[in-house]
Amino acid sequence: MHVGVLAGGKALVTGGGRGIGRAVVEAYRDAGAAVMTCGRGARPDDLPEDVAWAQADVSDPRACEALVAAAVARLGGLSILVNNAGVQVEKTVADSTDADWDLVMGVNARAVFQMCRAALPVFRQAGGGAIVNIGSISGDLADPSMALYNASKAFVHGLTRSIAVDHGADGVRCNAICPGWILTEMADAAFALARDPEAAKADALKRHAAGRFGRPEDVARAAVWLAGPDADFVTGRCITVDGGLTAASPLNPGVF
Template sequence: MQLQGMLALITGGGHGIGRGILDRFLEEGATVVVAQRRPLPADLERHPAVQSLQADLTDAAAIPRIVDEAAERLGGLDVLVNNAGMMFERSPHELTVAEWDRMMALNLRAPMFLAQAAIPHLARRGGGSIVSIGSVEGIGTNPGHAAYSASKAGLHGLTRALAVDLGAEGIRVNAIAPGWIRTDLAQDYLAGFADPAAAVGEIEALHPLGRLGAPEDIGDAAVFLAGPQSRFVTGQTMVVDGGRTTRLPMPQR
């Protein structure tokens, strides 16, 4: 098992991509505290290797307490996974200061100060790994995503900066940039199309691998970056998108 005996804090780990990460961490032997606003599903509440910590990550003052409590419950901390985030569409003509601030508070500010609070706990265990979930929209973008794309591009930059600053303490910092992943959020978005099934088919055709991703695909990448097999990897953003951003668009023949 790649993560046997490791102690991890995963934000937003109860659903979507976070659940895919959590499931793979558990399969690989980790013990996990999940910090998120909503309660965990019943199956996770009963899991012996999972503890739940209700948390509002937009409350900057609460973040040190969240990390300290997670480390206290686990008996230490080896891995921090910054997964919790939000996305909404808003034209730059209509975006408000409050909306911008809310996006940045969860998607960019929280990962920074979760990392800051985790540093002494990770260092105490001889180092560790911070894995943040960015997005291909931190590299390219879609219409109406100015705030979201800015937050994820900032998270990729933060990843590089923290890797430089924390390497001497044995702490590695990396990010994952997922593409289209089959989550409830993606399904809700696709449901807004006149023909959701046709939209899925068109999106799948844009991927060299011919499919959308699954939460477990991101979980596999997170396991690699959290574990010892990536011991010489830091400051990187790993794109996991089935080749979507590599393939240049062309008209069909």
């Protein structure tokens, strides 16, 4: 599909064991890039053999720099960084604990900052590079009872713009993808909380102009484009991939 678009690229994707991250890993591989990814557990059995795996927990403040160094050593350099690893806690501010804050901000915010900070000197030395952060529509609009998650994604959007502005002169491009409802295990867990999961799913479906939920591949295709030469003039942007969900009013009378 993307044959050769990322040929010669050397990509590190966090959280690529499953879900959106895994789709990005496979799309990058298909597009010709050498890819390394990571996760908290052991290497998944079904991960393609030529994809490098590092067991790492990006919530550990010491992990990120080592991860970038490992990718440089293993891939012989680094030209693409995808910050995909993320966690979600479904609580309001009133219910959130300090431990929730440390978890959500540690993974969704601090790790993104640390990964970018570690990659920037490598990119600078190589004459450039591309960062693709996974933000969220929830960083711009509030999902109820997701306060810290929403805030962490707004951080990602702001950091994306800052890196683009501060490091553009070094040939670094930095963009974010803001997925809507992508059918991953995370989304299925959200439906499972509903009184009637099937009805909730049907209701959610009606709110998508595209007539379907997102798939990890939808995000992966955007990530290929943003990392590749066709997006050479695109930087500092947060690109929404949500099947039209946020183009429509939150009050969608057709659904009532």
